[in-house]
Amino acid sequence: MKRLFIAALLLAGGAAIAQGPPPAPKPTTLASRPGATGGEALYVEHCASCHAPNGMGTGLLARRIQPALLEARDNLPAPYVITAARRGIGNMPPIPRGEISDAELQQIADYLAAGPHPEATGAVQ
Numbered sequence: 001m002k003r004l005f006i007a008a009l010l011l012a013g014g015a016a017i018a019q020g021p022p023p024a025p026k027p028t029t030l031a032s033r034p035g036a037t038g039g040e041a042l043y044v045e046h047c048a049s050c051h052a053p054n055g056m057g058t059g060l061l062a063r064r065i066q067p068a069l070l071e072a073r074d075n076l077p078a079p080y081v082i083t084a085a086r087r088g089i090g091n092m093p094p095i096p097r098g099e100i101s102d103a104e105l106q107q108i109a110d111y112l113a114a115g116p117h118p119e120a121t122g123a124v125q
Contacts, residue, residue: 028052033119039118040102040110050092063122071117078109085109 027046030036036044044052051070070076082105088094095105111117 039107039109040117042100042108043111046095046100047102047108070112071115073112073120074116076109076112076115078106078113081109081112082106 026032028044029045030041033040049069053069067113072124085095085105085108086101100108
């Protein structure tokens with residue numbers, strides 16, 4: 001009886017492994033958001049790889065802040081975004097001016113401060 005139970009568990013576990021994990025969400029890119037301009041386009045280009053739904057920043061932020069997605073937040077003042085980006089925060093490294101200019105970072109910060117944005121959840125109007 002015990003062997004039958006163990007065999008059933010092994011079979012069930014094998015079936016779960018055979019199904020595999022669910023597919024990863026599609027990455028957020030400028031191609032996936034063709035209407036993006038200004039701060040939104042800069043966010044997608046420079047930040048979405050980590051801070052969009054499939055990025056590594058999402059998992060890290062989710063442990064601390066809900067909602068985790070930067071575009072879904074309504075509590076990100078532009079000066080905070082700029083300071084966090086330039087100094088780094090948590091596991092996010094500082095972003096140097098050679099990578100994103102002050103003007104570009106201001107556009108990204110203004111875009112995030114105007115959130116939440118429906119694009120973050122795929123609820124584009």
